[in-house]
Amino acid sequence: MASSPSTKSNFAPIKTRRAFEVICEQIREQLAAGTLKAGDKLPAERELAVEFQVSRSALREALRSLEVAGIIRNVKGAKGGAFVQTAEPDRIVQAMQDYVHLGDISLGELTEARLALQNIIVRLACARATETDLTELEAIAERTRQETSVEARYACAVEYYAVLARATKNRIFGIFVDSLSAILHEFVRGPDYETLQQSLIESRFKLVRHLRARDEEAAVAEMRKHLERVHRHVRKNSKAAASG
Amino acid sequence: MASSPSTKSNFAPIKTRRAFEVICEQIREQLAAGTLKAGDKLPAERELAVEFQVSRSALREALRSLEVAGIIRNVKGAKGGAFVQTAEPDRIVQAMQDYVHLGDISLGELTEARLALQNIIVRLACARATETDLTELEAIAERTRQETSVEARYACAVEYYAVLARATKNRIFGIFVDSLSAILHEFVRGPDYETLQQSLIESRFKLVRHLRARDEEAAVAEMRKHLERVHRHVRKNSKAAASG
DNA sequence: ATGGATTATTGGTCGGACCATTGAGGTAGC
DNA sequence: GCTACCTCAATGGTCCGACCAATAATCCAT
Numbered sequence: 001m002a003s004s005p006s007t008k009s010n011f012a013p014i015k016t017r018r019a020f021e022v023i024c025e026q027i028r029e030q031l032a033a034g035t036l037k038a039g040d041k042l043p044a045e046r047e048l049a050v051e052f053q054v055s056r057s058a059l060r061e062a063l064r065s066l067e068v069a070g071i072i073r074n075v076k077g078a079k080g081g082a083f084v085q086t087a088e089p090d091r092i093v094q095a096m097q098d099y100v101h102l103g104d105i106s107l108g109e110l111t112e113a114r115l116a117l118q119n120i121i122v123r124l125a126c127a128r129a130t131e132t133d134l135t136e137l138e139a140i141a142e143r144t145r146q147e148t149s150v151e152a153r154y155a156c157a158v159e160y161y162a163v164l165a166r167a168t169k170n171r172i173f174g175i176f177v178d179s180l181s182a183i184l185h186e187f188v189r190g191p192d193y194e195t196l197q198q199s200l201i202e203s204r205f206k207l208v209r210h211l212r213a214r215d216e217e218a219a220v221a222e223m224r225k226h227l228e229r230v231h232r233h234v235r236k237n238s239k240a241a242a243s244g
Numbered sequence: 245m246a247s248s249p250s251t252k253s254n255f256a257p258i259k260t261r262r263a264f265e266v267i268c269e270q271i272r273e274q275l276a277a278g279t280l281k282a283g284d285k286l287p288a289e290r291e292l293a294v295e296f297q298v299s300r301s302a303l304r305e306a307l308r309s310l311e312v313a314g315i316i317r318n319v320k321g322a323k324g325g326a327f328v329q330t331a332e333p334d335r336i337v338q339a340m341q342d343y344v345h346l347g348d349i350s351l352g353e354l355t356e357a358r359l360a361l362q363n364i365i366v367r368l369a370c371a372r373a374t375e376t377d378l379t380e381l382e383a384i385a386e387r388t389r390q391e392t393s394v395e396a397r398y399a400c401a402v403e404y405y406a407v408l409a410r411a412t413k414n415r416i417f418g419i420f421v422d423s424l425s426a427i428l429h430e431f432v433r434g435p436d437y438e439t440l441q442q443s444l445i446e447s448r449f450k451l452v453r454h455l456r457a458r459d460e461e462a463a464v465a466e467m468r469k470h471l472e473r474v475h476r477h478v479r480k481n482s483k484a485a486a487s488g
Numbered sequence: 489a490t491g492g493a494t495t496a497t498t499g500g501t502c503g504g505a506c507c508a509t510t511g512a513g514g515t516a517g518c
Numbered sequence: 519g520c521t522a523c524c525t526c527a528a529t530g531g532t533c534c535g536a537c538c539a540a541t542a543a544t545c546c547a548t
Contacts, residue, residue, distance in 0.1 A: 018500065020308070032345050032430075044529060055502040057301060060530090064264070064305045065312040071342055077510025078528045087347025095336040096419070098315055101276050103331025105415055113416035116368075120360045171349055172357035175340070176420065186276075262531065288498060299533040304499085321541030322497040494545070501538070508531075515524075 019054045023062035026052075031071065031084070042072065042082040089175045096179040107187060111231045114180045115224065118161075121177065122207075122223045124168035126216045133167040134212050141204040144197075153197050154188060160204060167211075187234045196233050200226065263298045267306035270296075275315065275328070286316065286326040333419045340423040351431060355475045358424045359468065362405075365421065366451075366467045368412035370460045377411040378456050385448040388441075397441050398432060404448060411455075431478045440477050444470060 030036040042048060042063075049059040063082055066072045070091035072082045099105070125133070140163060144156040158181045165174040203226045210219035274280040286292060286307075293303040307326055310316045314335035316326045343349070369377070384407060388400040402425045409418040447470040454463035 020500090028342075028345075031342075038346055046529085057304075057503085058501060060301075061305060061308045061500090063530095064308055068309040068312050069339065069342055071346065074530065075510090076508075076530045078526095079511055080509080080529050082530090085346060087343050087349075089343060092336060092339040092343060095313065095339045098272075098275075098313055099331050099333060099336060099419070101272075102282055102315065102329065103415070105331075109414045109416050112414055116364045120364070124360075170353045170356055171347070172353050172424075175343070180416075264531090290498080301534085302532060305531090307499095318499065319541090320499045320539075322495095323542055324498050324540080326499090490548080492545105492547085494543105496543085497541085499538105499540085502536080504534090506531105506533080508529100510529085511527095513524100513526085516522090518519100518521080 019052075019058040020062035020065060023052055023054070023059060024065050027062070027066060028071070036084055038084050038086040040084045042084070044081055089171075089178055092175050093179045093182045097183055100183050107235065110180060110184055111227075111234070114184065115227050115231075117173070117176055117180065118223050118227060119220055121165055121168055121173050122211075122219045123216055124170065124173070125164055126211050126214055126219050128169050129167035129211050133163065134208055136163050137167075137208045137211075138205065141201055141208070144201050144204070150194055150197065154185065157197075157200070158185070184234065187237070189237055193233065193237075196229070200229070203229075263296075263302040264306035264309060267296055267298065267303060268309050271306070271310060272315070280328055282328050282330040284328045286328070288325055333415075333422055336419050337423045337426045341427055344427050351479060354424060354428055355471075355478070358428065359471050359475075361417070361420055361424065362467050362471060363464055365409050365412055365417050366455075366463045367460055368414065368417070369408055370455050370458055370463050372413050373411040373455050377407065378452055380407050381411075381452045381455075382449065385445055385452070388445050388448070394438055394441065398429065401441075401444070402429070428478065431481070433481055437477065437481075440473070444473070447473075 027036065027042075036042075043051065045056055045059055045063065048063075049056045052059060063072065063074060066082075067074055068091075070085060070088055073085050074080075074082050100110070137160060140156055140160045144153050144160070147153045147156060158178075161177050161181055162174060165177040168174075203222060207219055207222045207226070210222055271280065271286075280286075287295065289300055289303055289307065292307075293300045296303060307316065307318060310326075311318055312335075314329060314332055317329050318324075318326050344354070381404060384400055384404045388397050388404070391397045391400060402422075405421050405425055406418060409421040412418075447466060451463055451466045451470070454466055
């Protein structure tokens with residue numbers, strides 16, 4: 001059955017399989033099969049090179065690829081080596097950021113996706129948020145109030161959204177939210193942003209109150225109002241930047 | 245303001261910045277700034293190495309990283325080189341797949357996310373799908389009926405979801421859907437899958453009819469019914485695999 | 489003009505060398 | 519006996535120089 005598409009062309013795509021690709025693939029297979037799992041340590045580079053019968057350079061390119069993909073982490077020194085990582089969404093975020101930079105994803109698409117996503121999240125969080133989640137959200141909102149720099153407050157906002165997503169007890173949403181946060185961060189600029197920030201804090205407290213009351217519709221409405229204000233600001237400043 | 249978190253530790257994180265990281269960063273910067281854009285060709289490796297004042301090996305590791313990230317594509321031969329790519333969501337999908345493999349994302353999380361996502365998509369598609377989109381969806385459903393192999397039919401299903409997502413006119417949703425499709429593909433197994441596939445085709449036609457009638461609620465309901473059947477199957481086979 | 493051989497360019501791989509970091513073990517001094 | 523320092527081996531990071539393989543432009547013979 002190897003390489004026999006039933007209906008289309010019968011020519012197999014020509015693949016100049018590079019050594020490092022094959023290596024990556026094999027390691028990924030072991031990962032999917034469970035032979036390798038988070039925390040495991042791969043043999044030393046020089047050793048692996050012998051095992052795969054490739055030069056150390058080729059092997060290193062493979063390891064580098066896996067590291068960039070967030071699968072392993074290379075640590076130097078004695079007792080160092082390549083360690084299989086635990087899942088971190090950073091790479092997904094990075095990949096999405098690259099995608100937006102390379103492509104022509106418009107701000108409109110980003111904000112629309114964000115709004116729709118937060119709509120789901122608020123509904124789920126409303127049903128599932130624990131008291132711990134809610135107090136944490138309040139703590140973050142409170143901390144936002146005390147922060148002095150714009151950047152610090154923005155970091156708080158990102159954390160607020162992340163914790164809210166976590167309250168859904170579904171990590172997929174967390175990934176999506178983190179990605180959009182990172183991308184939209186680049187658009188959040190402008191002189192009047194600071195005053196906007198201030199006014200958003202109260203909205204965050206309100207949302208928590210709605211969540212605690214398990215008032216889904218009110219929570220959704222609050223989030224929508226909240227985001228629409230942010231997006232108005234972003235859009236305005238984006239246009240200003242484009243025209244300048 | 246450099247490296248002065250106001251409330252936390254005052255020690256800046258020690259970073260042993262590796263050469264290839266710095267190179268990647270610089271190239272990414274040029275990308276974000278627009279100095280580099282899709283289609284551009286980077287200088288030859290040997291040339292770039294001189295420019296960055298690093299060895300060719302280090303430079304190659306940087307290029308390899310960027311290639312794995314989907315930012316550039318290396319092409320061999322005269323007039324070859326590293327070309328800046330147009331945006332492709334493949335890498336995001338790959339990253340998500342890695343994340344799921346590494347982590348312990350449960351099937352429940354995946355299916356829940358999928359359901360919520362498709363809910364949004366159907367609503368948006370209902371409002372925005374053009375006649376072209378709808379006929380394309382029908383064509384795919386029709387093709388599914390004619391395909392003979394399980395794999396080919398699954399490919400059609402993936403395409404159906406992709407086109408549906410495209411009908412929202414928001415590429416972000418397309419990325420999310422593609423990612424989930426790729427991940428959930430691994431779970432779609434079992435002897436009775438073929439009969440399930442057959443019965444799903446009719447559902448796809450129904451959905452298109454609802455979309456054409458702009459009947460949002462009916463469309464959403466159909467999609468929900470559709471996915472719940474799939475998920476029941478997947479869950480059953482997943483349990484069977486786990487117990488075996 | 490055409491078509492094949494030649495050549496220059498460029499990424500892919502190789503092997504070997506040295507550096508920098510890190511942890512372990514050993515040693516001197518208290 | 520404990521601590522502080524030194525030494526050393528392991529390991530990733532980098533460099534160099536070479537050759538291979540694919541590829542497109544060029545040249546040459548027909």
